[in-house]
Amino acid sequence: MSAAMSLPPNPVPAGDSRDKLIIGLDVPSVAEARAVIARIGDAGTFYKIGYQLAYAGGFEFARELIGQGKKVFLDLKLHDIGNTVEEGVRSVARLGATFLTVHAYPQTMRAAVAGKAGSSLKILAVTVLTSYDDNDLVEAGYAPVTAAELVARRAGQARDLGIDGIVCAATEAERVRTVVGPDRLIVTPGIRPAGSDAGDQKRVVTPAQGIRLGADHLVVARPIVKASDPRAVAEAIVREIADVKA
Numbered sequence: 001m002s003a004a005m006s007l008p009p010n011p012v013p014a015g016d017s018r019d020k021l022i023i024g025l026d027v028p029s030v031a032e033a034r035a036v037i038a039r040i041g042d043a044g045t046f047y048k049i050g051y052q053l054a055y056a057g058g059f060e061f062a063r064e065l066i067g068q069g070k071k072v073f074l075d076l077k078l079h080d081i082g083n084t085v086e087e088g089v090r091s092v093a094r095l096g097a098t099f100l101t102v103h104a105y106p107q108t109m110r111a112a113v114a115g116k117a118g119s120s121l122k123i124l125a126v127t128v129l130t131s132y133d134d135n136d137l138v139e140a141g142y143a144p145v146t147a148a149e150l151v152a153r154r155a156g157q158a159r160d161l162g163i164d165g166i167v168c169a170a171t172e173a174e175r176v177r178t179v180v181g182p183d184r185l186i187v188t189p190g191i192r193p194a195g196s197d198a199g200d201q202k203r204v205v206t207p208a209q210g211i212r213l214g215a216d217h218l219v220v221a222r223p224i225v226k227a228s229d230p231r232a233v234a235e236a237i238v239r240e241i242a243d244v245k246a
């Protein structure tokens with residue numbers, strides 16, 4: 001079989017707004033992930049597997065989803081000594097995932113860029129977690145710096161090190177865009193449809209605001225996977241995004 005014939009099918013048209021929504025599979029088991037994906041149906045094209053599912057069979061499940069033509073974001077938020085990050089990224093690159101996260105520390109980003117060489121994997125650097133505000137940075141020993149300043153500094157380092165995209169709160173997306181330019185991806189969690197519970201997220205905006213502020217992809221987990229009708233919530237978000245683009 002030729003390389004082209006072995007590629008998984010991709011039924012999603014280019015520019016489809018569904019691809020802008022990354023649905024976080026923050027569920028405890030592959031069985032629950034399968035169930036939620038079945039309910040979402042063709043409203044979901046791009047799924048994120050993070051700590052909760054990755055450590056509960058999520059890597060094999062990632063292969064399965066990729067084989068079905070879905071895009072997969074492996075949100076492993078790697079951060080370790082350079083050699084370990086580089087070899088870990090090399091292993092992840094073989095899976096066929098679209099995105100992988102690392103924390104935006106220069107040594108870590110440098111190693112991740114080396115590890116993904118020759119693959120189609122895109123590395124996203126997580127700048128300052130969306131559950132952090134300025135007080136959390138003080139508590140973690142980062143003072144004196146604001147979340148917005150640290151995001152901008154790390155985005156600049158990510159750009160210089162050849163990272164493919166930035167994970168930040170949409171509240172910082174405009175500033176990040178001026179730092180990284182038009183060619184890097186901006187991926188924003190901390191997204192809440194109007195009226196939904198922020199939970200532990202502190203730098204939060206709606207889906208439409210996220211896109212208006214310059215995000216290429218929005219990450220949404222609990223508002224979809226914990227909804228009584230996950231498909232309806234996903235479809236509403238996709239419509240909201242499509243209206244912004246129109």
Ligand SMILES: O=C(O)c1cc(=O)[nH]c(=O)n1[C@@H]1O[C@H](COP(=O)(O)O)[C@@H](O)[C@H]1O
Nearest residue numbers: 024050075128129130167189219220221222
């Ligand atoms: O890297 C991420 O995806 C991420 C970075 C960040 O700064 N904040 C953040 O919430 N996330 C992830 O995005 C998802 C957001 O989940 P909800 O708050 O339930 O929509 C979770 O899976 C987080 O792990």
